[in-house]
Amino acid sequence: MTPSLAGQRQAPGPSRARATVLNLLDRSGLRGAARVCRRTLRQAGRQALRHDQALVASYLAHADSPRLHIGCGPHLLPGWLNSDFDPASRTVLRLDATRHFPLPSSTFDAVFSEHMIEHVPFAGGAAMLAEAFRVLKPGGRIRITTPDLAFLLALYGPTPTPLQQAYLHWASSTFVRGAPAGDPVFVINNYVRDWGHQFIYDDRTLRFALEGAGFTQLERRLLNDSSDPALRGLENTDRMPEGFLQLESITFEAVKPMAAPQ
Numbered sequence: 001m002t003p004s005l006a007g008q009r010q011a012p013g014p015s016r017a018r019a020t021v022l023n024l025l026d027r028s029g030l031r032g033a034a035r036v037c038r039r040t041l042r043q044a045g046r047q048a049l050r051h052d053q054a055l056v057a058s059y060l061a062h063a064d065s066p067r068l069h070i071g072c073g074p075h076l077l078p079g080w081l082n083s084d085f086d087p088a089s090r091t092v093l094r095l096d097a098t099r100h101f102p103l104p105s106s107t108f109d110a111v112f113s114e115h116m117i118e119h120v121p122f123a124g125g126a127a128m129l130a131e132a133f134r135v136l137k138p139g140g141r142i143r144i145t146t147p148d149l150a151f152l153l154a155l156y157g158p159t160p161t162p163l164q165q166a167y168l169h170w171a172s173s174t175f176v177r178g179a180p181a182g183d184p185v186f187v188i189n190n191y192v193r194d195w196g197h198q199f200i201y202d203d204r205t206l207r208f209a210l211e212g213a214g215f216t217q218l219e220r221r222l223l224n225d226s227s228d229p230a231l232r233g234l235e236n237t238d239r240m241p242e243g244f245l246q247l248e249s250i251t252f253e254a255v256k257p258m259a260a261p262q
Contacts, residue, residue: 052094056081056103066108067230068135070097070128071116075236080112098124101131108135110228114145114235115249122199122209129213136256142215143231145223148250149202152191155184167244206252215254223251 059081060066072082072092083095095101097113098120111132117125132142155164168182175194179186192200201209207218219227223235223246231253237245 048094051090052102055091055093060104060107065110065230067110067112068103068108068132070095070111070113070132071119075114075239077112077234081108097128097131099127099131101135103135105134106137109137109140110230111136111140111142112231112234113143115147117144118146118198118200119196120198122205125199125201126209126212129209129215133213133215133256138256138258140256141228141231141253142210142256143221143226143234143251143253144206144210145235145249145251146206147191147197147200147248149200149205150250151248152188152200155188160184163243163247166241167247170241170244201250203250206250210252210254214256216257217255219253221251221253222246223249226253228253 063079063081065079067077067080069077069080069082072080072084074088076082076089076092081093082091083093083097085094085096087094093102097116113128113132117128120128129142129144136142154160155168157164160168165182168184168187171187171190172179172182176186176190179190191197203220210218223237224233226232235245235249235251239245240248
């Protein structure tokens with residue numbers, strides 16, 4: 001995970017932040033200002049909602065094969081409905097992936113998310129997978145890429161591979177100021193705490209989460225590789241030195257069964 005995806009980290013919800021601001025205004029005796037602030041925020045919220053509704057309607061009206069990209073950050077995929085918690089563009093849907101998606105059920109052929117689910121607690125990730133299951137058509141496919149806990153544990157092994165050694169030196173010098181060069185203890189501690197990481201999955205836990213959401217036909221894949229042409233070449237490997245994103249990542253594809261409840 002790199003700082004380029006820092007915009008995907010989870011932030012306090014807008015309702016909580018709004019309540020905090022308004023409570024401060026009330027306690028300061030600025031009730032008139034608080035009323036104006038409430039009215040302005042309600043108007044802004046309605047405008048944002050209308051924009052997002054129009055964005056979704058336009059996308060679905062023109063997409064031959066609707067596909068949802070969750071937590072896109074700056075990496076926008078052509079032909080996909082790109083979404084993010086904090087959109088950097090008005091072409092991106094504002095989406096809190098841990099809550100109900102403002103999207104119709106059984107609509108999308110594919111859902112993709114890269115290095116996003118680790119930014120929310122496990123329960124939030126389960127909610128995201130359940131919503132992805134709901135909006136997929138029966139037979140639709142999900143592809144999830146996320147950091148792999150096994151990769152972190154392997155960094156602490158007694159005989160790191162040349163790729164692991166290169167990664168350790170890069171990560172310690174880039175992200176952990178003052179750390180001994182290549183020290184896995186510093187790299188591992190930083191990794192599980194930095195960039196807003198909340199929960200790091202392994203093979204077993206990601207399988208458990210996907211199956212818990214109702215997905216079947218789970219298949220582990222390499223980055224940018226898929227039996228489905230629509231799911232090839234999606235991961236943003238250029239954001240890290242060659243080989244490092246694959247070293248970090250675990251990727252699963254899974255299917256919503258044809259007989260899944262609607």
